[in-house]
Amino acid sequence: MSKTVSAALARKLSAGQEGTGSRSRALLRALRLAIARAAVERFKLSASVIGAKQVSKCQEVVTSGLEDGQMFLLFATKEGRVASVVLDVSLVSAVIQKQTMGEVFADPPQPRALTDTDAAMVVPLVEDMLERARKLVDDQSDAARLNGYEFVSRAVDRRTLSLALVEDRYDAFEFTVELEGGVRQGTVLILLPKISVAEGQAKHADLEPLKTLSQAAGVVRAELNAVICRMHLPLTTLSDLGIGDLLPLAGARLDRIDIAAIDRNQATTGRLGQCGGQRAVRINEFLQPPAPTRPEAQSFIEHKRRDAPVEMADVELSRQDAVAEDRSHAQSAADEDFAQASTDRLASEISELAGLPAPVERPND
Template sequence: MAASSAMRRKLAAGALAAAEGGPGADRSWRLSLARAARDQAHLSLEVAWATIDLLTLAELLELPPERALVAILEGPGDGLGLLVFSAPVLAGIIEMQTIGRVTNLPPAPRRPTRTDAALVAGLIDAALSGLQDELREEADLVWAGGFRYASFLEDARPLGLLLEDASYRVLRAEVSLALGAKTGEVILALPAEGRGQRPAPRGAQAEPAETGPAFTLALGEQVLAAPALVEAQIARLTLPLAEIMTLQPGQVLALPQAALDRISVDGLDGRRLATARLGQTQGMRAIRLTLDPPAETAAPAEPAPVAAPIGTAA
């Protein structure tokens, strides 16, 4: 009995862990940062090491190195975070995007500019988006997902006024650019209190969009909104092709079965949908339906044969 209860507790704990995801932001950040550098800047970036820590705002403010680019990030629940590129890393990215290669020269002793920020903004967003995708089934998604680039600072001094006085999860990575041409630090700091979406349970499969109720409803609305052409016919004639080829203006075609109170309303397949009476409304020709559509099994109306010869109008 005790063994059975213990087994049930283990299974329940496993199910709960699966529903909450699992930690993995440090590993996911390595992958997404390298992929973003490759895809956005055609730059080879390798992460030598990475750590994740829980820091106070005061501790976080001591991390940005001198002349680093400090990018402000916006996320769920009006949360603010930051991403820091040290001067060598920033210089390597800028060199790759401007001259197509990373040099071994030390970075210029200057502050980052708005142009620098514009050149790396796409890479930042790609890295953050990749991090979110990597964490879609991980518990870390709740605090690491949903952030995007918002602005930048020339130096880190105003950070104490911008950021909330709270705890932050800080990912620090030492990176190598272009096989060691430049090395430096990348720092990602996000509010520790998770305000984003929770991860999907592991192994859960969402209902395909092509088969869900919403898709069925939308498809039905599209079908019902599609144009459908119907024809109001006074009569149908069947004539030999030779006679049709000799038709001339002024000739009269006899309509022996035509009646203005028995107009056939047909679909494009020739199937009769209703019977109507000819009239007018608001100065325009119109028809009034007089009979309900026949059963769907009814055969299409056959054209009326015309035996009378074609004559000349009197």
């Protein structure tokens, strides 16, 4: 026994199945969300999409169903692909009223010819919508279809629009938008040219890739406090300090500094130096770091004192050959080197490491 299907139900079923097949609806959902978010965040215009439909059309019938009184906006890419966004008069009037008077009126707009000034006030909303939709889609081909479009002109009528759309096939995305909680309704029609999957992947390669967790962590700002010396000063001495005064950094060593955490407690030790022409600090230098595998890896150059004595660890001096004068001379040199680690010299080393001019030495009193 067969049942008769009504004509209205048949039209609904055919409309729902038209042009679908296995095609993804991700682009339709992205555009629907982008319209509502762009209206709210761009112009504080409350908008919700209450109807959405996607249909594939050939170039000969791409403008079928349109009227000359609508707003025809043309967008193009550097490659020459042309797309169009069609807005009805009700939606254009609502966007202009929101920008000029701060609210949308329920009265229908008076019939008039749309101008380039009207287009200039609506274009920012459309550009924001296209950019948001591109960021919402995950498929490479869908992202490439929305990438690179810029506003070029306004088509004055339906015939001019038909001549500008020269691609073989287009996807028509039609949305019914409710504004300000039902005060006004309007329609948005987006005509996007189709591209192949291979072309979409090639275009997507030019887009900025999403950063992985490791790449994003590389741009996170981190603050390290290198403590060269800790000292205790009376409050009166600290209050009397002025420009040019020097502090005695007793026991300060640039090869054994403290790395302080955010709570000012010592987290580890390090060595001041430079890497790639920039100031750097090597942390946990007690552990032997692995050798760099890449040839372009830059090595760490530790900061060395200009007057550091030559190490004589591999030279063995015989006690029989060393005379008393040599021993006293070596002892005097060691004492002199220790004495040279004074406040002025440490200040000069720190200034050099920080890229500051060396302090002027004071004449001896």
